[in-house]
Amino acid sequence: MGLRCSQTVPTVVLIVVAVVGILLLVLPAKEMALPPENMYGIVLDAGSSHTSMYIYKWPADKQNNTGIVTQHDECNVKGGGISSYADNPSGAAKSLEKCLEQALTHIPKFRHHQTPLCLGATAGMRLLSITNASKSQRVMKEVENKLQSYPFKFKESIILSGQAEGVFGWVTVNYLLENFVKYGFVGHWMNPGRDTIGALDLGGASTQITFETSEKVENKSNTMELKLFGKTYRLYTQSFLCYGQDQYLRKLLAHLIKDNYPNSTVFHPCYPKQFNEYVILGKDVFDSPCTVDSKPDKIDLEMNVNVVGTGDYQNCLKNVKKIFSFENCKYSKCSFNGVFQPSLRGRFMAFSAFYFTHKYISTLTNMDMTSPNQTAKAVRHVCNMSISEMTTKTKQDEKYMKNVCAVSNFVQVLLTQGYHFNEVSLPSISFEKKAGGASVGWALGYMLNLTNLVPAENPVVMKALPIGPWKGILFLSIILIFFALGYLLFVYRKAKANEGMV
């Protein structure tokens, strides 16, 4: 009489349970990460040209693990960097209000008092503190008072050192790429055994290079040891003040003006043909500590100079190189300006203005840039373009496009002649703006450090992410279904065989 109920019913029930199990696992996966379970952290990245606010989040019960901090929100402060408010410090504080209001609404209210809030200012403020320390202190004080007036857990508002900026950028890159620890199969954190990747950052007023090295670091100020998850990393880091793109452009212009002083017209080989602009010497060129070297004696700071573009690649490159010094190295080897640098090692990620420059060149030329020669060809092509061709192709404002040739040449010289990237190592640089959904920069590394989200010791007991047991149960359910189906088949065959005998 075929299959008996006593044999099939339990099996069918098992299958139904397993299927329901799978459905339960699959369907509510999104809701498992509901905001109330998250903790948040806010970092204000006060750069030289502008300030950005980043809100990060992570599951509340997993503060001591890693690989789980993600970017929740981002806000760009309108107007210039806080250092541009040197003569109006309260304006610097006021400029942050809109983004902080956004943070109030984008972070659940009951978490506000637990949400760390910090501000790190970089090279723009480093320069202002050189120019006039009391002005920079007043700006920082106003900003701090403003931050403390919000219900968040205010941590600090500081000017980061160049080394800290470099190292936090390196931590961000490697954290986002899961190079420290990785979430492995069935809920175990493990060291992925991967090499770390170097970080190249180009800001408005400084540029940083940071990478792991096993060589002797001949200048102590370039070395940093970090202990993360029980592993020690030896880093080389260097920040070049005045070699961010804006200050660099100023240095280049100052150098061109000095050679022509007191002519009121200056030809700029890096500006596109048919482009010209007027600059006021005291305001646009010689108001920065970066250009004091090129300041002519008895200069008229009120003077207007007409800067006329000639779009001349060779001449541009020649002048750009003059802003670097490749002599007087007192160590076994140097990058430039007498700064020690060990041999480059491993792959690199280049971000911030490196990314934008790379993107502009590739949008403008559609050319491959994987070798130093190809890069030079692409840059030459860019320098031959007119300003209108550039603005049409990239749909970007003239104020950015006028500098693409100059900045491309700068990046080219910095990477190949400054840092010594060659045929082999240049293609190992990846130019990125984001990784793992988060902006690449120093801000995330800074917050991870400030909140101990990257512990020095390897946590002994590591808790599982929801995704871990989730995968495990899914796997078991599928096995169960196969098992039950196999059993049903077996019972069915046996029953058939019995029938045949009757």
Ligand SMILES: *[C@@H]1O[C@H](CO)[C@@H](O)[C@H](O)[C@H]1NC(C)=O
């Ligand atoms: C994280 O670690 C710190 C010290 O290492 C400890 O005080 C804190 O309770 C830990 N937090 C959690 C959620 O385990």
Ligand SMILES: *[C@@H]1O[C@H](CO)[C@@H](O)[C@H](O)[C@H]1NC(C)=O
């Ligand atoms: C710095 O700025 C203050 C005004 O905030 C001014 O009184 C002082 O003279 C300036 N110092 C220098 C060295 O320029």
